[in-house]
Amino acid sequence: MKMGTALIYDEEMTKYKLLWVDPVCKIEVPERLTVSHEALIKTGLADRCISVPVREATDADILLVHSEEYLEAVKKTPYMTLEDLQEFTLQYGDVYFHPNIYHCAKLAAGAALQLVDSVMTGKVRNGMALVRPPGHHSMRSAASGFCVFNNVAIAAQYAKQQYGVKRVLIVDWDVHHGQGVQYCFEDDPSVLYFSWHRYEHQKFWPQLKESDYNSVGKEKGAGFNINVPWNKVGMKNSDYLSVFCHILLPVAYEFSPDLVLVCAGFDSAIGDPEGEMCASPDIFAHLTHLLMNLAGGKLCAVLEGGYNLTSLPQSVCQTVQTLLGDPAPRPANLDGPCESALESLHCVRSAHRQYWSCLKHAAELPTSDVTTKRIKLAEEEEDKLKKVEEEKNAEEEVWPEPPKRVAPAVRTALVLPNDVACPDGCKRFSSSEDPVIVNKLRKNFLKDADDSDALTSLSSLIALVEKMERNEICNGLALVPDVSMAMMCVVQHAATALRNRVLVVCVGDAGVSSHGTEDGKTLVVQFSNREPEEQKCKYHISVCLKKGCSDVSGFAQAVLGLLLPLGYEYDPSLVLLARTPDSGLCDSVWQQLTGLLQGIAQGHTLVLMQEAETSCVGPTASSLFGDAAPSLGKLHAPLPEDVEALERLRHRLQVDWKLLQTTAPETG
Numbered sequence: 001m002k003m004g005t006a007l008i009y010d011e012e013m014t015k016y017k018l019l020w021v022d023p024v025c026k027i028e029v030p031e032r033l034t035v036s037h038e039a040l041i042k043t044g045l046a047d048r049c050i051s052v053p054v055r056e057a058t059d060a061d062i063l064l065v066h067s068e069e070y071l072e073a074v075k076k077t078p079y080m081t082l083e084d085l086q087e088f089t090l091q092y093g094d095v096y097f098h099p100n101i102y103h104c105a106k107l108a109a110g111a112a113l114q115l116v117d118s119v120m121t122g123k124v125r126n127g128m129a130l131v132r133p134p135g136h137h138s139m140r141s142a143a144s145g146f147c148v149f150n151n152v153a154i155a156a157q158y159a160k161q162q163y164g165v166k167r168v169l170i171v172d173w174d175v176h177h178g179q180g181v182q183y184c185f186e187d188d189p190s191v192l193y194f195s196w197h198r199y200e201h202q203k204f205w206p207q208l209k210e211s212d213y214n215s216v217g218k219e220k221g222a223g224f225n226i227n228v229p230w231n232k233v234g235m236k237n238s239d240y241l242s243v244f245c246h247i248l249l250p251v252a253y254e255f256s257p258d259l260v261l262v263c264a265g266f267d268s269a270i271g272d273p274e275g276e277m278c279a280s281p282d283i284f285a286h287l288t289h290l291l292m293n294l295a296g297g298k299l300c301a302v303l304e305g306g307y308n309l310t311s312l313p314q315s316v317c318q319t320v321q322t323l324l325g326d327p328a329p330r331p332a333n334l335d336g337p338c339e340s341a342l343e344s345l346h347c348v349r350s351a352h353r354q355y356w357s358c359l360k361h362a363a364e365l366p367t368s369d370v371t372t373k374r375i376k377l378a379e380e381e382e383d384k385l386k387k388v389e390e391e392k393n394a395e396e397e398v399w400p401e402p403p404k405r406v407a408p409a410v411r412t413a414l415v416l417p418n419d420v421a422c423p424d425g426c427k428r429f430s431s432s433e434d435p436v437i438v439n440k441l442r443k444n445f446l447k448d449a450d451d452s453d454a455l456t457s458l459s460s461l462i463a464l465v466e467k468m469e470r471n472e473i474c475n476g477l478a479l480v481p482d483v484s485m486a487m488m489c490v491v492q493h494a495a496t497a498l499r500n501r502v503l504v505v506c507v508g509d510a511g512v513s514s515h516g517t518e519d520g521k522t523l524v525v526q527f528s529n530r531e532p533e534e535q536k537c538k539y540h541i542s543v544c545l546k547k548g549c550s551d552v553s554g555f556a557q558a559v560l561g562l563l564l565p566l567g568y569e570y571d572p573s574l575v576l577l578a579r580t581p582d583s584g585l586c587d588s589v590w591q592q593l594t595g596l597l598q599g600i601a602q603g604h605t606l607v608l609m610q611e612a613e614t615s616c617v618g619p620t621a622s623s624l625f626g627d628a629a630p631s632l633g634k635l636h637a638p639l640p641e642d643v644e645a646l647e648r649l650r651h652r653l654q655v656d657w658k659l660l661q662t663t664a665p666e667t668g
């Protein structure tokens with residue numbers, strides 16, 4: 001039941017601008033919206049979306065967050081002279097007013113509400129609103145940071161009030177701290193606010209103590225406010241993905257939101273004069289993908305910041321193309337988080353370990369804050385030297401255009417025994433018996449070479465892999481007589497034919513061939529409840545969970561905090577996902593796994609299942625076809641021994657796999 005993606009845009013929101021000289025505000029220009037919308041049109045993405053009109057937020061909508069006196073004051077601005085507008089602006093910081101900005105601010109908030117309506121009524125699955133003025137800095141009775149009304153905070157309150165939404169997750173990937181959102185929900189356990197932001201030990205705007213990692217929320221809201229401070233500029237894709245895998249996703253799955261709102265600011269992308277970060281626009285394809293299996297796929301992205309008129313439209317397109325379900329591009333060389341990011345990651349995880357069972361075993365804060373101080377002093381020295389350097393070249397950054405993301409003609413192909421029905425939307429696949437393949441199979445694999453249906457399914461499987469390699473088919477599912485044999489067959493074929501690496505994810509106790517793990521052509525990650533004999537090597541990883549995969553939260557944390565980082569760092573061209581009937585995995589967890597893994601290898605996921613598991617064909621096919629996986633519901637605490645085992649395993653593997661690191665290496 002793949003539903004569409006809403007796109008909300010109205011050119012009226014381009015009709016206000018800065019009317020006087022103000023070096024801080026001059027970057028917030030109407031062109032931000034026009035270049036973004038034009039890029040969506042030029043790339044054909046706009047036409048694939050469902051266009052939803054804006055509306056004006058009503059007074060009642062705005063009063064969900066803001067005070068009457070503030071609203072009444074802003075209402076007067078359309079009638080002000082230029083001098084009055086400048087006078088009025090002076091009472092706030094880093095923001096400007098214009099005769100038409102009140103109108104546009106109502107449209108920006110109204111656009112977010114239209115998006116919530118479209119998603120909550122099931123008219124669309126997800127969507128994006130291109131708006132200005134942005135919202136996440138505005139507070140109950142104050143404008144701030146180019147923001148007038150807090151679009152996303154209003155949308156969250158509206159969703160709770162109008163649709164009885166119990167839990168809202170707000171992900172703020174803008175490079176600034178949305179202090180307005182934090183203040184609005186800091187004592188509210190029904191709204192989990194996550195923000196990363198340039199901080200530089202409180203030296204960066206808005207220079208608030210409460211933007212640091214130890215602001216975790218207040219009273220009942222303690223634990224429901226997560227701040228990830230970036231204490232250096234130049235953060236890259238690895239830093240962003242690490243924080244998603246080791247902080248946001250584990251907590252988000254434990255929280256199990258009914259709705260996800262994104263403060264989609266793109267000033268966290270390379271080239272932006274505000275953020276001065278180095279993450280490439282395609283990272284937003286992955287950030288979006290990683291959120292799309294939460295809340296049954298109900299995701300509303302609302303534009304916040306983004307001031308580089310080249311990286312902004314690129315990032316917007318990457319986000320919308322992922323919302324539409326197109327496969328994400330392969331993440332370019334993820335070389336692990338930097339030391340400063342690891343510091344922040346460590347501090348955030350330890351500040352929140354008392355609130356979230358998935359973080360229970362996170363390492364303590366570095367005991368001697370001497371260490372932290374020493375690191376800080378060293379950093380400050382280093383930064384002073386680099387500062388001049390950075391100021392100069394923030395604007396001169398160059399980066400490659402994000403790679404084209406072509407969705408194959410066929411999305412999902414199934415290799416099924418003739419008596420098993422093919423779910424609608426998917427394509428039944430059987431290969432012409434290619435004699436070359438058949439003979440090779442006969443020779444290498446088949447015990448009794450005349451086992452014709454094994455031969456048929458294996459040769460179809462190989463043919464399917466070749467079509468995936470040629471990007472003619474995106475992903476596939478095969479019901480096979482013998483999962484282990486099929487796995488070995490695909491791995492051996494891939495090792496020779498495919499230019500690239502294969503990630504083998506095995507759920508359950510199928511015998512897994514270690515072929516290709518010695519030279520890294522294959523990475524095997526096996527989940528089971530059997531204690532592994534000594535860990536074989538860097539490319540053959542056994543994850544032992546007490547109750548195997550039947551413990552939802554233990555398995556979920558293993559997938560989010562271990563499998564995903566490994567998969568992203570390994571960056572294979574094919575993901576082989578095999579399950580055996582003994583796996584004990586329930587459908588919804590299996591669908592989450594199948595959904596999440598499609599962010600890797602440009603979505604080339606090949607699922608292998610035992611022929612007997614026909615009941616799992618439907619759920620698997622729907623996930624491969626791009627439907628959001630059903631929510632897992634609130635996760636209870638994983639078994640302590642599982643969390644400890646995962647921490648030990650991660651600690652041991654992080655030497656080889658940098659995306660598994662969660663603490664800064666002990667400084668000497």
Ligand SMILES: NCCCNCCCCCC(=O)CS
Nearest residue numbers: 094145146176205265304305
């Ligand atoms: N060059 C660095 C100086 C700091 N400028 C901060 C101005 C407010 C930015 C608000 C914003 O971008 C909303 S997303």
Ligand SMILES: [Zn+2]
Nearest residue numbers: 174175176305
């Ligand atoms: Zn921003």
